[in-house]
Structure formats: structure tokens, C-alpha cells
Amino acid sequence: MRQVAPPTGVVGATDLAPTTPVSPIRASPIELVHNMSDTPAETSVRDPFAKPLPLRHPSYWITAVVVGILLVMAVYVLATNQSAKWDVFARYLFSPQIMEGLWVTIQLSVISQILALAIGCILALLGESKNPTLRLFVRAYVGFFRGLPLLVLLLLIFNAALFIPTLGFGSWSWNTNDIITGFSAAIIGLSLHEGAFMTEVIRAGFLSVPKGQREAAQSIGMKPGMTMRTIVLPQAIRIIIPPTGNQFIGLLKASSLVAVIGGGDLLTRAQQIYGSNFQVIPLLFVVSFWYLVLVTLATVGQHFLEKKFSQEGGPRKAVRATQKAVA
Amino acid sequence: MMAETSSPLVTVRNVVKSYGDVQVLKDISLDVAEREVLCLIGPSGSGKSTLLRCINYLERMDGGYIKVADEFAGAVVKGGVLHEASAAQLADYRQQVGMVFQHFNLFLHLTALENVTIGLRKVRGMGKREAADRGRAALASVGLEHLEGSYPRNLSGGQQQRVAIARALAMEPKVILFDEPTSALDPELVGEVLAVMRRLAEGGMTMIVVTHEMRFARDVASRVAFMDQGVIAEMGAARDVIDTPQSERTKTFLSRVG
Numbered sequence: 001m002r003q004v005a006p007p008t009g010v011v012g013a014t015d016l017a018p019t020t021p022v023s024p025i026r027a028s029p030i031e032l033v034h035n036m037s038d039t040p041a042e043t044s045v046r047d048p049f050a051k052p053l054p055l056r057h058p059s060y061w062i063t064a065v066v067v068g069i070l071l072v073m074a075v076y077v078l079a080t081n082q083s084a085k086w087d088v089f090a091r092y093l094f095s096p097q098i099m100e101g102l103w104v105t106i107q108l109s110v111i112s113q114i115l116a117l118a119i120g121c122i123l124a125l126l127g128e129s130k131n132p133t134l135r136l137f138v139r140a141y142v143g144f145f146r147g148l149p150l151l152v153l154l155l156l157i158f159n160a161a162l163f164i165p166t167l168g169f170g171s172w173s174w175n176t177n178d179i180i181t182g183f184s185a186a187i188i189g190l191s192l193h194e195g196a197f198m199t200e201v202i203r204a205g206f207l208s209v210p211k212g213q214r215e216a217a218q219s220i221g222m223k224p225g226m227t228m229r230t231i232v233l234p235q236a237i238r239i240i241i242p243p244t245g246n247q248f249i250g251l252l253k254a255s256s257l258v259a260v261i262g263g264g265d266l267l268t269r270a271q272q273i274y275g276s277n278f279q280v281i282p283l284l285f286v287v288s289f290w291y292l293v294l295v296t297l298a299t300v301g302q303h304f305l306e307k308k309f310s311q312e313g314g315p316r317k318a319v320r321a322t323q324k325a326v327a
Numbered sequence: 328m329m330a331e332t333s334s335p336l337v338t339v340r341n342v343v344k345s346y347g348d349v350q351v352l353k354d355i356s357l358d359v360a361e362r363e364v365l366c367l368i369g370p371s372g373s374g375k376s377t378l379l380r381c382i383n384y385l386e387r388m389d390g391g392y393i394k395v396a397d398e399f400a401g402a403v404v405k406g407g408v409l410h411e412a413s414a415a416q417l418a419d420y421r422q423q424v425g426m427v428f429q430h431f432n433l434f435l436h437l438t439a440l441e442n443v444t445i446g447l448r449k450v451r452g453m454g455k456r457e458a459a460d461r462g463r464a465a466l467a468s469v470g471l472e473h474l475e476g477s478y479p480r481n482l483s484g485g486q487q488q489r490v491a492i493a494r495a496l497a498m499e500p501k502v503i504l505f506d507e508p509t510s511a512l513d514p515e516l517v518g519e520v521l522a523v524m525r526r527l528a529e530g531g532m533t534m535i536v537v538t539h540e541m542r543f544a545r546d547v548a549s550r551v552a553f554m555d556q557g558v559i560a561e562m563g564a565a566r567d568v569i570d571t572p573q574s575e576r577t578k579t580f581l582s583r584v585g
Binding site: 210212213215216217218219220221222223224226230231234235 | 383385414415417418419421422424425426428430432433434435436445446449450491494495498
């Protein structure tokens with residue numbers, strides 16, 4: 001089999017043309033085809049070795065038109081619908097009651113996420129312990145609070161007074177009903193529930209650090225706790241961040257469940273309003289609008305965090321950078 | 328078995344270890360004197376690495392004992408009886424036994440210098456400046472002082488392994504264990520790591536090296552132990568074992584390795 005040498009360029013090819021009649025060196029991709037029938041191609045103005053012409057995608061245009069039509073239809077339906085009542089939507093969008101509810105939703109989500117993070121860290125660390133009782137406790141906790149539907153858990157905690165009338169002992173006891181309000185029950189329920197998921201997220205982060213890293217740490221005389229703090233945790237953080245962001249977005253939305261116990265959140269307030277004026281759809285649109293805003297903000301924040309923690313210099317530098325940014 | 332007059336630095340006695348039904352170490356005994364270099368050779372699965380990991384107590388043994396200087400691996404003497412060591416006692420024991428891994432296992436989130444100094448800072452409680460000085464000296468001894476700020480992912484395999492050697496050295500261990508230190512390296516990078524190890528040996532460091540580098544074993548080791556199927560089939564002066572093996576199994580292995 002004779003090797004066809006790659007052409008060196010168009011200039012070289014034309015230079016060689018008169019002296020070498022059918023040399024493979026002067027063959028361009030187009031000529032290689034045309035030479036089969038002994039008719040040299042002369043019509044090609046374009047450099048035969050230039051970047052290939054782009055492939056056309058007519059299907060992209062068809063899709064865009066179809067989706068565009070559907071979008072216009074949806075907007076039309078929403079704008080002209082009798083029960084949408086956009087004037088009511090506009091009236092309540094920034095009303096004080098809705099703003100209060102929005103603020104409660106933010107508080108519930110942020111406080112519960114922070115508590116859940118603490119629960120997750122502690123339980124994930126306990127889960128690494130050699131003590132079998134501690135490991136069993138962690139597994140039971142995760143099994144229980146991940147297994148129980150959040151709605152059921154919230155109702156149980158809100159009604160705790162029915163089966164635990166007082167908390168504490170001796171002179172240090174309080175009436176359960178004084179402690180459990182809609183808000184506090186919401187915080188407790190959301191934190192316990194989210195804590196179970198965060199335990200799993202953090203445990204997965206620990207597992208992602210290769211075994212050799214721990215062995216190396218042990219081999220220079222580090223104790224287990226120190227190995228965890230200085231070697232495993234800093235490397236696990238970048239694995240833990242993205243799912244934590246997802247968890248937070250999930251929590252933000254799940255916090256609307258506290259409406260059933262009068263948690264005072266966005267949905268609770270909207271329900272209170274449409275309970276008296278019957279403008280159900282406009283108020284649910286208001287609620288939807290604010291949840292979408294919150295989730296979008298959270299997504300931007302998550303993107304920012306992920307970028308910070310994956311940057312050059314490794315997660316530790318990023319931890320320092322975030323610490324500076326927070327301070 | 329031993330000809331040394333002074334008491335050995337590392338004593339391995341009747342060590343037995345099984346993974347499930349498979350016995351990987353069958354009654355292993357050997358001694359390593361101070362300043363000696365012992366190379367463990369043999370086919371894969373013969374128990375060389377397991378023995379090495381037992382010495383650092385990264386693996387528990389099922390029977391027998393290992394002693395480095397006066398301390399037992401994974402155990403302490405209390406009332407004349409061996410008791411299982413606590414995590415803190417184990418950490419103390421490991422400080423005198425350095426380890427270099429096949430896959431380097433450098434701390435990926437730390438620079439070369441920080442990899443070398445983290446043990447000094449966290450385990451020894453040394454000040455930042457003093458640790459950095461000693462870390463730089465350790466890096467210089469493996470010829471990498473100019474790369475102290477680099478992260479492991481920006482270093483070649485050979486450079487990573489040299490940093491790993493510096494990390495072990497910085498803790499000033501009594502013995503360093505090398506677990507196939509060049510097996511994961513591209514062929515052209517093997518030389519630089521072996522050169523560092525050779526210099527260490529010449530400097531009088533006590534070393535136990537699991538290796539497939541027969542020339543290194545022949546030239547650098549004081550003694551070579553050939554392991555096969557969980558036993559030491561042959562052990563003796565490096566050149567004797569490699570040039571004129573006595574056991575059939577050693578002969579077969581060496582002829583295959585070339």
C-alpha cells in the first residue's frame with residue numbers, strides 16, 4: 001500500500017503542478033475525488049484546506065418556532081384569564097403581610113439550614129467513630145428522620161404537648177405549649193429533617209477522600225481526630241458544597257409545609273389573605289413569584305460558592321477566601 | 328538466622344495474617360539492624376506489602392509481634408503483658424516509623440512544603456518558622472527546594488514521590504518503610520526516586536523496601552528477603568540472593584524478572 005503524503009499547502013501544490021503530473025502531493029481533498037474521472041477541479045475558489053463550512057441545523061429553527069408559539073399562547077392565556085386578576089397580584093406583591101411572610105420563610109430556611117449543617121457535621125463525625133453505640137445512634141437518627149414525611153413530623157412536633165405536656169425536670173421545667181409555637185415547631189422540624197440529609201451529604205464527602213490520605217496522615221503520627229480536621233475535612237468540603245446548595249433549595253421550598261401548623265411563612269400569610277377575600281389564584285401567583293425569586297437567588301449563591309471552592313490553589317485557599325469574605 | 332551482634336532495630340517475630348480464608352503471612356520472622364537496608368522482593372500477592380503495612384500497623388496481625396526499637400506495633404507492655412494500644416499510643420509509635428507509599432498519597436490540598444511540615448506542626452507542635460526551616464531542609468535533601476509552593480497535582484510522579492520521602496524524613500523516623508515506591512511511576516522517572524533512596528541508604532538511614540527494581544536491590548540493599556506465598560523463601564546478602572539464588576522458587580522468579 002502506498003502512503004499518500006499529506007499536502008503541504010496550496011502554494012506548494014500549485015508550484016509543483018507543472019512538473020509533477022499526477023503526484024499525490026498536489027492532490028487536494030477535492031481533487032482526490034475528481035481525479036477519479038480525470039477531470040481536474042478548477043471551479044473551487046475556496047481554499048480546500050480551510051476550516052470546514054459549518055453544518056446547518058434546520059431542526060433548531062423549527063424547535064424555536066414551535067416553542068415560541070407555545071410560549072405566546074401561554075402568556076395570552078395567563079394575561080386574559082378571568083381569575084388571574086393581575087391588578088390583585090400587583091396589589092399584594094409587596095403588601096406588608098406578604099413581606100412579613102417572605103421574611104419568615106427566609107428566617108426558617110436559613111436558621112434550619114445552619115442547625116441542620118451543625119447536626120450533619122456532628123452526626124457524620126460520630127458515624128466515623130469506632131464506638132458501636134454512637135454509630136448505631138447515627139444510623140437510627142438518619143433512618144428515622146429521613147423516613148418520616150416532613151409534613152407528619154411537623155404535625156407531631158406542633159402537637160407535642162398532647163403527649164409531652166411539660167419539658168425539663170424539677171424547677172427547670174416549662175409548659176410545652178409555651179415553647180412550641182408555629183415558628184419554633186417549624187424550626188425544630190425542618191432542622192431535624194434536614195439534619196438527617198446533611199449527615200448523609202457530609203458522610204459522602206468524607207467517603208470521597210481517598211483512603212491513602214488517611215493512611216498517610218496516620219503514618220506521620222496523626223491521631224484520628226486530627227486526621228479528620230486537617231486532612232479529610234478540608235478535602236471533603238468541595239464535595240459537600242454542591243449537594244448542600246441543592247438541599248438548601250429543597251428546604252426553601254419544603255418550608256412552605258409549615259403553613260399547616262401556622263408557621264407564619266409566605267404561604268401561611270397568602271392563605272390567610274385569600275381566606276378572607278377569596279382571591280386564591282392571584283395570591284398563589286404572588287407566592288410562586290417570591291419562591292422563584294428566592295430559589296433563583298439561592299442558585300446564584302450556590303454557583304458562586306462552587307466556583308470559589310473549585311478554584312486554583314485547592315479548597316483550603318478557597319476556605320480562607322470565604323472566611324475573609326464573610327469577615 | 329541473624330548474625331548481628333547488637334540488638335536489632337526492627338524485630339518481626341512469628342507474624343501471621345489472614346484475609347478471610349487466605350493466609351497472606353505465614354509465620355514471618357526477621358530482624359533489621361540499625362543502618363541496614365532490607366529489600367523485600369517476590370511475586371505480587373506474596374505478602375511483601377502486607378508485612379510492611381503490619382510494621383506500621385496499618386494492618387493488624389493475627390499472631391506474632393513486631394517491635395521497633397523498644398516499642399511494639401499496635402501494643403504496649405503493661406504489667407508484663409501486651410495490651411492493645413490506644414489511638415494516641417499508636418500515633419506515638421508511628422512517628423518513629425516513616426512510610427512511603429506506592430501512590431505517594433501526598434495531601435492534595437497542601438503545598439509541597441506544607442505536606443512536609445504538617446506533621447511537625449500538628450503532631451510535634453513545632454512553631455511555624457522552625458517547621459518551615461526543617462521542611463525546607465528535608466525538601467532540599469530530595470532536591471526539590473525550588474518547588475516548595477507547588478501543589479501535588481502540578482508535580483510529576485517522581486517529584487511527588489520525592490516530596491513524600493521528604494515528608495517521612497522530616498519526622499526523623501528510626502526506620503523508613505518503602506512500599507513499591509517506583510511501581511506507579513513512568514519509566515523515565517524511576518531513576519530520580521531511586522537516586523534519592525540510594526543517597527538515604529548511604530547516609531545511614533535504616534530502610535525496608537518492597538521493590539521490583541532488582542538492580543537497586545542488588546546494589547543498595549544490605550540484605551534481600553525473597554517472599555513467596557506468605558513465607559520468606561530465601562534471605563541473605565543482596566548479591567548472594569540475586570546473583571546466586573539457592574532456592575528454586577527464587578531462581579524461577581529472578582529468571583522471569585530478568
